[in-house]
Amino acid sequence: MILKRFPPMGVYETLFRFADATGKYMGDAGTHPWAQGYPLTTQIPGGPTLPTSIEFDHLDLKYPKATGEPPLLQAIADYYNYFYDAGITTDNIAVFAGGRPAIFATLAFLLDDTTVALESTEYTPYYDILNVLNRNVHLIQSNAENRFRPAAKDYDIAPRAGTSRVMLVKSNPCNPTGVTLDGAELKQLVEKFSASDKGALIDEAYEFFCDPEPESALRHIDDIDATNIFVIGAATKGLQVPGMRIGWAVAAKQHIEIFRNYSSFGMGGVSRASQIYVTGLLQRKRVAQSRDAISKFYTGQRNRYAKGLRDLGFELFTGNGGFYHWGRLPQGLTGNEFNERLFEHEAGILPGHLCDMGRTDADGSTLDNFARFSFGPLSADSFAADIEFLRQCLSCVHAFVCPASVGPLRSCRTKGVHNSGARNFRSAWRARIFALAQC
Helix, strand or coil: CCCCCCCCCHHHHHHHHHHHHHCCCCCCCCCECCCCCCCCCCCCCCCCCCCCCCCCCHHHHCCCCCCCCHHHHHHHHHHHHHHHCCCCCHHHEEEECCHHHHHHHHHHCCCCCEEEEEECECCHHHHHHHHHCCCEEEEECCCHHHCCCCCHHHHCCCCCCCCCEEEEEEECCCCCCCCCCCHHHHHHHHHHCCCCCEEEEEECCCHHHECCCCCCHHHHCCCHHHCCEEEEEECCCCCCCHHHCCEEEECCHHHHHHHHHHHHHHHCCCCHHHHHHHHHHCCHHHHHHHHHHHHHHHHHHHHHHHHHHHHCCCEECCCCECCEEEEECHHHCCHHHHHHHHHCCCECCEEHHHHECCCCCCCCCCCCCEEEEECCCCCHHHHHHHHHHHHHHHHHHHHHCCCCCCCCCCCEECCEECCHHHHHHHHHHHHHHHHHHHC
16 A cells, blocks of 8 residues: 555545445435435526536537636636626636635645634534645634634634644535624624735635525625635535536635646646536526525525424524534434434434544544534425434434443334344444554
């Protein structure tokens, strides 16, 4: 083995465990993809249809340009300038194969004397990226005590020893909590991190999923070329096309030049076909319809599932954005324990500890009893069945939870008790994790 070994990010860890337990991919027909972070990829109420074909010619079979094709770059610039008065040009944009590559590139090329600040409950791959890059990290406390809503003063961060600047990394709306900074609060944050010794990566993957309307940090940036602020967007969530793998970074021209140079040796550009598809989705009339429909539909879903989950005993801390519910599980269950039960019925949630940016292999997490429940891929007509399914799973778990002194959670099936499969799965998975830790 000549490569460094590292685990998958939290969501994929759950997906791989689900596949091991069920032989299926979470999201396949008949599964309950409550751990998944993708939206419906079909027309939603009030929304536009999704194209099923594109047109291209022989010129589109050539290499793509390093930072993106001009029509897509112009469509992105026009979008932000129209809806947020951003004052950007195509020279302020670089296209990536999704949002995560843009996030990784930004963090990979930070100067070494940079403290990276982020909330202690955040989007799972931030943990993995910062560990792989061995970045100097400051955690902003985001927990049950402050209801996962840090105060403005919590963002007053001094560089850690050996560093001279601070870079904030923040998803807004937050994944997993849905807590969203907007209006005056977002403006204050942008102003704070526009100082010359500061910077910010604002991950706006869930921009459209805000109540009452979409929001962007670009509304509050007077001159992005005078800042170290990076706004990350993507077609994945709001435009409903995760499979197109199109994301982008909006930043100062001097930073976009760095991304261009990186693309020349590290990416080779992004698929022209995907860029053509997404360019069409950003046409003004269509994208305005998408923004309105996504916000309304998912606000309705958020409200319905909030009531249903609370009735089942979940203690929710969810904000007003995104398409997740974030809360403490009933009956003292951990996320892993609940998934052991759900996996047997081809369902799963994201265990909360995977969103803990301060977790270590040796210690438990303060988020062990939390879970992220995704209603992103759920159709409007699945609500009643979803809640009833969860009710039955919780009743079943309640009947078979053993005290810690007796042993771990036992599992059951609808038709009688069956423990050996779950025990074998747990043993195999623990052995795999142990072997990984030894490498």
